[in-house]
Amino acid sequence: MQPTSPLRSEAVVHTLITTHKNADLDGIASMLAAKKLYPEARIVLPGSDSPQFRHFFVQSLLYLFDLIPFREVQPETIKTLVIVDTRQKDRIGELASLTQSQDIALHIYDHHPPAPGDLRGQIHVCGETGATVSLMVPLLIQHSIRLTPEEATLLAMGIYEDTGHLTSNSTTAEDFESLAWLMRQGAHLPTVGDVLTRELDPEQVRLLNEMLDSATEMSVHGTPLTLTRLSRETYVPDLAFLVHHFMRMEKISVLFLMARMDGKIHLIGRSRLPDMNMGALMQHFEGGGHTAAGAATIRSQTLAQVETRLLRLLDTYMPRRFQALEIMSTPAHTIGPTVSFRSASQTMTRYNVNALLVTEKGDTQSLLLGLITRQIVEQGLSHAMDTTLVQDYLISEVETVPPDAPLHLIQDAIVGGKQRVLPVMDPRHGIVGVITRTDLLQLMVKEQEETPSAKDVIPTDHQPRTRDIINLMRERLPSKILALLADIGKSADQSGCNAFVVGGFVRDLLLYRKNEDIDIVVEGDGILFAKAFAATRQARVHAYSKFGTAVITLDDGFKVDVATARTEYYTAPAALPEVEKSSLKADLYRRDFTINTLAIQLNQSRYGTLIDHFAGQKDIKDKTLRIIHNLSFVEDPTRIFRAVRFESRFGFSIGKLTVRLIENAIRMGVFKRLSGARAMGEIIAILEESDPVPSILRLHEFRLLAALHPAMALTETTTQLLMESRKALDGYELMAEDSNCLRWLVYFMVILTPCTSGEAREVCRILRLAKWQEDLCVRERQQADHCLKRLAKELPLDNSILYARLHVFKTEVLVYMMAAADSNRTRKAIAHFLSRLRSVRPEIQGRDLKNLGLPPGPRYKKILIQVLDAKLNGLLQTKEDETAFVARILSDTGRQNGNLELIK
Structure with a gap:
């Protein structure tokens, strides 16, 4: 909506x-333009009653502003x-209180993209x-307002500075049109140039040198900043x-300045990249801007926290600056020049491609x-050219x-050159892959999905699907766990980091399964957070700095695992991964299945x-069980066991693609590179399940x-x-007061029976x-098989003989x-x-035998075995x-030998 003529x-x-x-x-010039539209208005600068503009030309025009403190x-x-030049109330200082009044009309003129919290x-x-x-000039034209050359020059400065001298990616046709009108009003471009390229004073030189000394160059996704x-x-x-001078002097594409001043952190960002949204980024710091420039003022944080x-x-x-190597498909499908059209068509159908490279x-x-x-x-085939050779009709250029x-x-090459498939050539190795139109389209769609828009600003690093599940948490979780999670979130806010409970805990919450194993992922330093949280609970912390993890043990013995958000990469198939700090999404991406990638944020604002x-x-x-990426099983074959x-x-089904990828990984022989200990750990996890038999059969099915x-x-x-082993284990656990049986060993012995x-x-x-364990699975199992055959022939047996057969x-x-x-x-x-x-x-012991007059010696063991046998057979109760039984043994032995001396 534009102001109408009665406005003035x-x-x-x-x-x-x-x-x-x-x-x-731009803000200063826009206030002057607004003053021309609202001549009776007064201008108030937020945050300063006595502004100090360094350039003389602007100072000389301050009388036009009719400033009021x-x-x-x-x-x-x-x-x-x-x-x-803004619509965020947080950016207008003390004047923000006026925006709450129902009696005050707001008139807003702003070129920044929409953002949450806009007025x-x-x-x-x-x-x-x-x-x-450039938004206000058309209004001046509409209301036939003319400008003095000085006023037109100041407005032109606003356009020139905010568009990077009309070279930034945010520059529009409206900026050129507005500038053309300003020049017709008498705008003096040499003055614009003098102001925008003015010499630095000594203090600014010192500041610039400090910026140069503290500058750090880095690369994110291949883009330097x-x-x-x-x-x-x-x-x-x-x-x-x-900042503008620094960028021009150092020829920088992306620059961030973090300035600690007057107790706050002032963050300024500038970008010359067409595909970066600086204003949207600054909204995370409660600032704003547009695609090429942004700024924010941050309170109660240190430089280090803001930088992190x-x-x-x-x-x-x-x-991300993608390269051909990252985009290409491999291997490249090729055919020879003497292949017929019919064979070429069959090859394209087999590989589901629309073009083939012709090589010799x-x-x-x-x-x-x-x-x-x-x-x-x-x-060609429609003209009965089945036997025509490819070399006669190939595209050679x-x-x-x-x-x-x-x-x-x-x-x-692909879009401009209208080439269906683009070969990627290495000087030493020849054709290493191809990039198809589909590859390029998928990449561009992915970039569009992942690139934040100022119109759809996301609250976290990426744009996941989110929903509020507080009610579900309250319904399913014990009050003790709820209170613990809430305290973790508060501590995360105090530590200036994001904390999430992740993995199996969240999965089982949605599946209505009990799981109180709490795994926390922290975007930041997990160990520092763990120590800070433990201090609030007088808890113990065991940290593992190599992995960025820690275990918090509360005073009641309950444990919480904390990990720094990290990514991982594999140097070889089946190798242990290398890890490094990263974001929540990257941390979740390294996990096994999609059902284990869910997270719940615990910070108070998004609890x-x-x-x-x-x-x-x-x-x-x-x-459905589905892996996150297609090389998952190649990188870590143990994920097949977990699938x-x-x-x-859970009673799930492994997805069709995931099944095929499991079969592919096994066919590749990835388990040859896997350590036996890691494989056994996963086998034990399967065999410890309440009913592992279906899983064992599935392992067999996958070979x-x-x-x-x-x-x-x-x-x-x-x-x-x-199946019988499961019944036997269940039966044993019912009859045993204290079950100390390793279930997995029983099943593993059975698996080895064909060997x-x-x-x-x-x-x-x-x-x-x-x-x-090896002896038990091999030697003792064989002895057990022999014993079973013997028992089958001997039963029924006295209890003492049965005991003798089995107690070993x-x-x-x-x-x-x-x-x-x-x-x-x-x-x-x-x-x-x-x-x-x-x-x-x-119940009788050696000292009892001694009290009966029997000197210590080998006979103790023989007599106690006799007592045990008699007790097993029900002859002795107390x-x-x-x-009395031992006394009779001694008496009978004494009579047989004449005196006790002979039995010593």
Whole structure:
């Protein structure tokens, strides 16, 4: 909406004009333009009653502004507040209080993109021009307002400075049109040039030198940028001028200045990149701006805290400079020149491509002759040219790019050159890949999705799916856990970092499964946060600086795992990953499945916000297990075990693509590079599940067991024995008062039953089992098999004989024997031993034998065994019975030998 002609003549009790704090030339010039539209208005500068402009020309025009100090403003008389070059109330200082009054009309003129918290005026003239002056000039023209040459010159300065001398990416046609009108009004461009390129005074030279000394050059996504710092006790005006001078002098594309002054951090950013939104980035610091420039004032934070947060945000806002090597598809599909059209069509169908490179073998590498498209081939086939050779109709004029070619060259070749497929050529290795139109389109769509827009500013580093799940948390979580999570969020706010509870805890919350294993990811320094939080609870902290992790142990023994948000990369398939600090999204990206990538933010302002970068909620709803990227299993084959385990545990299905990628990874032989200890750790996790049998069968279906060792192949007998093992384990746990049986060992013994003794030992050593575990799985299991055969022939037996047969075996072997027994009679006998006989011990001891007159010696053991046998057979009930029994033994022995001396 634009002001109408009565605006200038209406009687206004009091009209104020203002702009943002630390006003630049565009803000100053726009206030002057507003003064021409509202001649009875007074101008108030926020944050300063006595502004000091360094350039003489601007100072000489201050009389035109009709300035009034804020202390003289009487709010009760104000009817209209005119705000130029901003629409954020936080940026107009003490005048922000006037925007809350229902009696004061707001008239807003601003060229910055929309942002959360924008004021909305009764008159609202906003558009994305290079400068606010360019929005106001058409209004001056509409109301036939003429300017003096000095006024026109000042307005031209505003346009020139905010558009980088009409060279920034934010410059629009409206800026040129406005400047043309200003020149017709007498704007003096030499004066504009003198002001904008004026010489530095001694103090500015010192500041510039300090900026140069503290400058740090870095690269984000392949894009270079410079970060510099200043520190002063009092406010320094004209920082924007210094930033502009610094960029021009050093030929910098992206620059950030962090200046600590008057107890606050002033952050200024400038960019010459067309695909970076500086204003949207500054909104995270409660500032603003447009695509090429932005600024913010930050309170209660240090330079280090601001820098840390800025660098995190740059991971999103800095455009990525993709190279051909990152975009290309491999391998490149090729055919020879003497291939027929019919064969070429079949090859394109097989690989689902629309173009093929035509090559012939050279001395050291394949030589590129050209390319053939599906369109050419299909047209030929429609004319019965089935046997026509490709070499007769190939496209020979083909552009290529090197592996390090930037995106703009790739776009020029594919879009500008209308080339369907672009070969990527390495001087030493020849054709290393191709870039198709689809590859380029997918990249451009991805960039569009991930590039933040000023019209859709995101509250975190990336743009995930989010929803509020506070009510679900309150419904499902114990009050103790809720209070703990809330305290973690408060501590994160105090530490100036973002904290999230992630992974299995969040997954199981959505699945309505109990899980109180709390894993916290911190964007920042996880160890420092852990120590700060522990101090509020008088808790203990064990930190692991190498990995940026810590474990907090509360006074009741409850533990919380804390990790610094990190990314990881693999130097080779199946190798352990290298890790480095990163963002939440990168931290979640390194996880195994989408259902484990969900996070809940704990900071107070966003407490209870579920963050879903990888559609994990959808996969939970669809009961589908899906990996995050296609090389996941190649990088870490142990994820295949976890896929199988989760599929059974949650009743999910492994997605079709994920199944194919599992099969591909196994076919590639990735497990040959995997350490046995890591593989065994995942196998144990599967075997410890309440019912691991479906997972074991799934491992067999994927031929994963055979991939570890060819002898580990399930048979029908083994499968049946696995099912019996589960029954035996469940039965044992019901009868045992204190179950100390390692469930996984029982199942693992069963898995090894098809193996010979030598093969079983080889498997145990490949998987790095402990020596006692190996002996149990091989030697003791074989002894157990022999014992089962013996029992089958001997039963029924006296309890003492049954005890003698079985007491030598560990619990795991006995449970295995229950499962492997051929008859219920044998199973009942073993169960009887476990539940009734195994714990039987004589009450009488060696000292009792000594009191009966028997000197210490080998006979002690023999007599105690006799007592045990009698007790097992139900002949002895009490210690008195045992004492009398021993006395009879001694008496009978004495009579047989004549005196006790002979039995000493």
